[in-house]
Amino acid sequence: MITEILSERCNNCNTCVAVCPDHVLDLAKNDQPPAIARPDQCQTCFLCELYCPEDAIYVAVVVPRSELQNDPMGNIRRDYGWDGHKEEPLKNFWQLGGLLREGVMISSARYALQQSDDKKPEKKI
């Protein structure tokens, strides 16, 4: 859930208000950052953070940021490569399908092994 819009970083551009799919935020007013008006509607998709050019937003996952060892502020934009530091932000994206199928093979093989292990004691009887 979105928990922070840092006023020292926010430039009141209202991009986050416009891009939020779920109308969580109200427009910036009186030189204050946008208000987190409807946090119960936040689906924790991190997309406001991705679109924030100032890295002023933090979307928390249960744990407050202050309790984490490494501060993840700005990680979303960096990981997506939207901060401009990656020349090819999707260089490895082609691996998606292969990794998915590999995982399926791993779980299927494990289950087959478990099934044959389960049957062994019966054979002994």
Added chain:
Amino acid sequence: MNEIIADVLVIGGGMAAGWAAISAAKTGARVVIADKGFMGTSGVTAPAGPNHWWVPPEPGLRKAAVERRLESTFGLADPVWMERIIDITWQSIPEIAPWYPFSGDGKNGTFRSGLRGPEYLRALRQYATKLGVIILDQHPVLELLARQDGSIGGAAGYDRLNDRPWNARTGAVILATGGCAFRSGLLGSYNNTGDGYLMGVEAGAELSGMEFCVSYSISPAWLSTRTLPYTGARYFNAEGQLLSIPGWDKPREYLCKLADAFRTGPVYADLHEAPVGLPAVIREIQPATVAAFERRGLDMFQDRFEVKLFGEGTIRGIGGLRIIDDVCATAVPGLFAAGDAATREHIAGATSGGGAQNAAWALSSGVLSGTGAAREAKKRRKALNQSEKLNPLGGPGLRPSDTIKTVDNKAAIQTAQNEILDLDKALWRNETKLSSSASLLDAAWSEIRNNLQGRNLDAVSARETAAMVATARWCNASALVRKESRGMHVREDYSQQSPEYQSHIITGGLDKITSYLEKPRVAEVVS
């Protein structure tokens, strides 16, 4: 009142909506997209990254791909539709190259079949804008507007950032509002409340395949994410014992075994046996999935974590508005449906098509509905500027049939969730359970119908509540009528697949729901 005039109005802002707008605009039509949220972040594709059904145009290859897929559709899919969407997908994706950062495929080629969500939607938005499409973000549609002859001539909604109503007068309307996961928490689905189903049925359209809504995805218990990391996961019970859960190659068995495990207590997973190449690239492929762990203070590949099944309703499920031709028209003149708002039975049959087929459907049905709607709108162009009176079609949530009273929206949504998403009810259906669900859902519906009225901004949530409860009733009614087991629809009391039911279940109606088998196989009368 802010009135917009255009040829085609696309309602929704996801993949299907984007492709619909692009394809309509290419014909020269004036196109407006109105989305509840933001075209670029709305819907289930934006926070994800779909792989598309991707088969090169070699007749042998395509035929084989269709045949392979047909085997798992339980007799309800159409090979002609399948070939059509493979081809449209193949033709369309390269078009977004000016706006999408395509990279290599690991074999000196370009990887085009899979696209990361935020960049994909951003590219569709830029492409649409280049073609002159007007995009209205944060403009939820509340209801359709009909011309005097009953055809659809526009829509009315609420501009939620400027707190004012708006409406559009258009030649045709495309519903690309997504499916409905009943606010299960499924990633990206908060907006997918079945609004298009409700608006379509109010206009006189029908739904098809709504019984095929039994689909769940596994995620950390605290946040739904994409599921790539979990395909090889190991599962444990609260005592730490390794559970014997089938692999993803057996989706029904996998789901049933997990459901059994959840009945006895919390279930945990670890990723110790995940593909060895995954940790190095997961941060790039699915940054949000990494954040779900990192921000929780967990090491996703080391720590054991609690998991949950998130209901996917008609998003990964199949049902939706019935389409009557190959440009995705509904039976209501001027009204089209695309993506998860439309039934996906033509390409998926009775089992979910999996991500790749589903993405190809969203793209292709978008493209087709765009051409169909633009053609329809051209016929209406001369009449468009005349001040013909348009009739508002919205009922529940806007115009209660009895005294206005406070209705507990949360309780109504909870009822829809309980009756449709509960694992025991969904995975093992029978007459008793379905009838009991029907009466609970009918009671919730009566209250909405009689008493609920949302004004101004509250109208949006009132309509969402009405749409979710209505969708739950249509799913339940369709499941009652399909007295057999087929694909993801499994009945304890009719455990076999029956040739009599090799057809679509068509459902419609608001207060009184009608649900019937499209083509009953009537036994020949021997006189």
